[in-house]
Amino acid sequence: MDTATTALLTDHYELTMLEAALRSGAAHRRSVFEVFARRLPDGRRYGVTAGTGRLLDAIENFRFDDETLTFLDEAGVVGRATLDWLAGYRFTGNVWGYAEGECWFPGSPLVVVEGSFAEAVVLETLILSILNHDAAVAAAASRMTSAAAGRPCIEMGSRRTHEEAAVAAARAAYISGFASTSNLRAGQRYGIPTRGTSAHAFTLLHDDEREAFAAQVAALGADTTLLVDTYDVATAVRTAVEVAGHELGAVRLDSGDLLLLAHRVRAQLDELGAAKTRIVVTSDLDEYAIASLRAAPVDAYGVGTQLVTGSGHPTASLVYKLVARAMSDEPDAPLVPVAKKSPGKPSHGGRKSAVRRYDADGVAEAEVLRPFRADAEPVPGERELLVPLVLGGKIVGREPLSAARARHERSREELPLSATQLSRGEPVLPTIYE
Amino acid sequence: MDTATTALLTDHYELTMLEAALRSGAAHRRSVFEVFARRLPDGRRYGVTAGTGRLLDAIENFRFDDETLTFLDEAGVVGRATLDWLAGYRFTGNVWGYAEGECWFPGSPLVVVEGSFAEAVVLETLILSILNHDAAVAAAASRMTSAAAGRPCIEMGSRRTHEEAAVAAARAAYISGFASTSNLRAGQRYGIPTRGTSAHAFTLLHDDEREAFAAQVAALGADTTLLVDTYDVATAVRTAVEVAGHELGAVRLDSGDLLLLAHRVRAQLDELGAAKTRIVVTSDLDEYAIASLRAAPVDAYGVGTQLVTGSGHPTASLVYKLVARAMSDEPDAPLVPVAKKSPGKPSHGGRKSAVRRYDADGVAEAEVLRPFRADAEPVPGERELLVPLVLGGKIVGREPLSAARARHERSREELPLSATQLSRGEPVLPTIYE
Structure with a gap:
């Protein structure tokens, strides 16, 4: 009945969107999706990045084998043209992310996926399942070890x-x-x-x-x-x-x-x-x-x-949002920022870079998000938070679990002292959109 | 790295208990474990049995293959004698349970496992993982559909x-x-x-x-x-x-x-x-x-x-407790009830039967638990709740998912009207220990 592929650990609508976008041609527009949380769970001071290592394995195993395609066909989820496209599916884009164990705050782009709309949209559910679960447990665990x-x-x-x-x-x-x-x-x-x-x-x-x-x-x-x-x-x-x-x-x-x-x-x-x-x-x-x-x-x-x-707080409220996409179907069309406009759910369009800013004593003082620029120079007193995880479809972000564990300890230690107070409060770092 | 076996979805201590019991000889004492919850989540009126079908598959796949045994050996979890015993593991006992979809109440023996201590104890973690998760979701889902x-x-x-x-x-x-x-x-x-x-x-x-x-x-x-x-x-x-x-x-x-x-x-x-x-x-x-x-x-x-x-309420608080075991190591030794005596956690020793009692209008009025007697006659106005799931190691309780779905609808309909009130309250049926 089952296979080792992770391709069906996915919401039905990822594939119907794919089908419609393949048909309209928009599926091939270069797109950037960001994973972030609009807020921390009520009263919590920081989040913890976790699941990244599992995610890389899951992306590698995201393949539509014969059994999977037969199910999608027989269940009528998508039609022949989409099935053919899925049969050749292999993620060829780029993924950057907060390194596993790193602390995060509202708006932090925990994962940034860049690729065609088609190849990036179908990963949404799987990415969120893994990160929402693991980050929720890691956040609770961090408070406990503290x-x-x-x-x-x-x-x-x-x-x-x-x-x-x-x-x-x-x-x-x-x-x-x-x-x-x-x-x-x-x-x-x-x-x-x-x-x-x-x-x-x-x-x-x-x-x-x-x-x-x-x-x-x-x-x-x-x-x-x-x-x-x-x-x-x-x-x-x-x-x-x-x-x-x-x-x-x-x-x-x-x-x-x-x-x-x-x-x-x-x-x-x-x-x-x-x-x-x-x-x-x-x-x-x-x-x-x-x-x-x-x-x-x-x-x-x-x-x-x-x-x-x-x-x-059994889930981390992380969402996967399209923040930029090519202006047209032309291969080299420039990216334009996009964002939903509904009330009550603020979104910041455009691909972002993320740095942590430190005071003179080396204590973190802010999470700074600014529009991404490929030629941005490092700024003293800031630490770049996004590291490459997948480049051109190749997994480059694997590391031993001990590295994530050591990183979390360091990342928590850099936060202001009130981070580890158990009492309810605001996120211990403000998120600044520049 | 992984295998399809479910044998390691288990707590370490199940195997160290096994090791010690094999050595003391007590491992072979016939034992009865019951799965039950001491209480419903605060304010909830009923629980929902779910996960049974998944559990039967998991029991069938609970096998210690070479890869699994090699891990246990290399990690030093148990010694040679226990590894040899595990290599031949196959559950040969009996399992009864509330049929999937059935409503339940505090103390309801959702699952009853009878076998040697050795073969029954090692299933604890897996049984609880499956039922605690699935029952928690099913209980929330039932309130939503209602x-x-x-x-x-x-x-x-x-x-x-x-x-x-x-x-x-x-x-x-x-x-x-x-x-x-x-x-x-x-x-x-x-x-x-x-x-x-x-x-x-x-x-x-x-x-x-x-x-x-x-x-x-x-x-x-x-x-x-x-x-x-x-x-x-x-x-x-x-x-x-x-x-x-x-x-x-x-x-x-x-x-x-x-x-x-x-x-x-x-x-x-x-x-x-x-x-x-x-x-x-x-x-x-x-x-x-x-x-x-x-x-x-x-x-x-x-x-x-x-x-x-x-x-x-993301977990159902179900526990797996030894309620009876053979009086001695003799093959035909009679069972004696056992129960932990710690304060604040009431336990009722002894294997139990469970029936739902109805009033003259066919509305459920009580969950009645009484000491199990093999020769007990059906009582008018009562419905037996435990059905056979595994007999002599053979899975007998498989059914289509639609049967569980239909059963839940019937089971919920039989409850007093206040069962589907959303306001917080007591369990809608009292549990009576006779």
Whole structure:
């Protein structure tokens, strides 16, 4: 039924627009589309670019094979001439974008696609799906790692989101500083460290808690994490140390008043001589809960639901808009800016360049968008944000995931201090259209 | 890198639990896991079962092939004995569940998995990912189709969610009564009708609106839907009817005060003699916006973001809990109920049967859960809710998607009238543990 091609992860109207534009001839006009968000989610201070690496793979696999064409034909989506055009589809244009991990603000052109209208319009849905999802998770993840202030965060939200979205979410979280994930496919596909030990079911399976702990330690070693809240926490902690000894790696708390429990369990562990045993907490954590545990003796946070659902904002509101197109059907016709005029949705036509402007101390102070000029010179105190991702149809923007992760850390550090306040506020940088 | 197997769409800890249980011998204890939600999302009246069909495919493809085993080995997730066990993995147990489309309530055992602990525990993450996502979308979709009161709803949220989640979302929406989707893969994979015509980019591509409309009508026929809010709506409607004639299929409004605009555009269309031309509205609609347009001359609703993000509740909070397991390692050991004792998370141990109880008028009045008895007789005025999905490892629960769609309509109709009130309230049926 299915194929590996990404070509049908697309809205029907991309292909009917293509059909109509092929017929009118306008399909071949050189066009520029920009991906941007009109606003950040309410109260958020910055966005995070994520999904770029996945997007490059998806563009490469955007091919209309026989099975795909047969479906489009039989379903009557488009006619013969369009099917023939699609059979030869290969994106030959250019894509620039904010490098993965980079912070962004309202209006930032996260991705710029230049090509014929035909070849660029059909990528809309796929580009937005990938970036809207991954950026939403990465933005939430960044607030969480920032709130965790150096303590490791473990991504464990797979069960709360679509099974493939889970893999992408683990990737996005890693970019924003998560230390590891529970998702094994993310480990296989992206090389992200995976972690996991046991659930309540494992304790309940055995005749008592001691037997369960002994079974786990026998299999996984004393340096494992024992889950201590199936019955009574204090009893479980005592049993855990008796079974595993002072080398017990960690105990996990998954319910109750974590602030109170963490202090009690820490004191109990120390008293039992297990001073090196860590405390891992999990239990519907979000960035606020993580922050509230800052003064508690917690060594790691496991985060699930709130991470994979973007902590209240499961999508990033990115849109894909035609901002310029050739003035006519002539091959070398110059580009003209275009923009929808409807009320309530401001648009800025024309291809833009994007730079981040810094103050004398190297702190970012503005996102500056200006009309693109090929011959623009770099300006001191500004950093160019758009990097080439695809040139002449060739993917040039691939990089290791670790590069995106390192970039996000740098990009967040450059922002004004209020960027990492959790309280609701305005975007931490103003967007200036010059 | 990847394979078609679903085996790694799983949390790391499922496999470490397996490893430890294989070593302790407890892995072979017969076990019963139930999938249920402790509560509905705040204010919601009912849940909708969705994802079952996808789940059956996923269970069938849950296989540890060489590539998968090599990854697990090299990453050090589990040791040799466990790898050997996984190489032969095939689920041989039983699965019962609420039939797809059925409404559910807090505690309803949506899925019951019976098998050895080993074979059942490893399915946890995958089962929850699929059901949590699909049920969240289906629940939102059901409120929307109910608010639309018979007018067709078109799913067009692909761009706002992960690219594969989008396909599953289209499927879930269709179960809950959506008429069609924009997602072409959902059309190919599930046979859901797909719809789409054009976006603002198509108008902006052309030299003016008239040229764009003419190009679209030339390619797609007069019975197409023209998007009339790129510049000025009244001008666009006039141009649309001039270009397409009285046979114009529909106009689409994607911004502005839809209530006001729909009335104005309807009047204008009628005045222009295009009395049969329909009005389609799209623009961040949710169930409340749909309901508020009930008195407006709107013919169809296109719904995107709010649908695929569960209208505020992007995940269904379903959990997978061990509720019973064999008393000992003996092959015929009887089952004993088990449940976690932590505060704040009530659990009801033991395998349960689930029936819906009706009043004399055939209106549902309660969700009744009672300890499972193989010899239980049907009770008049009650309907058994658990149907067999997998028996002895064999998939027996496959059905056409249309069956799930028809079932949801019936299941919703049987509920008390207040089920489809949009205002926040309690679950419309009480859950009674007998």
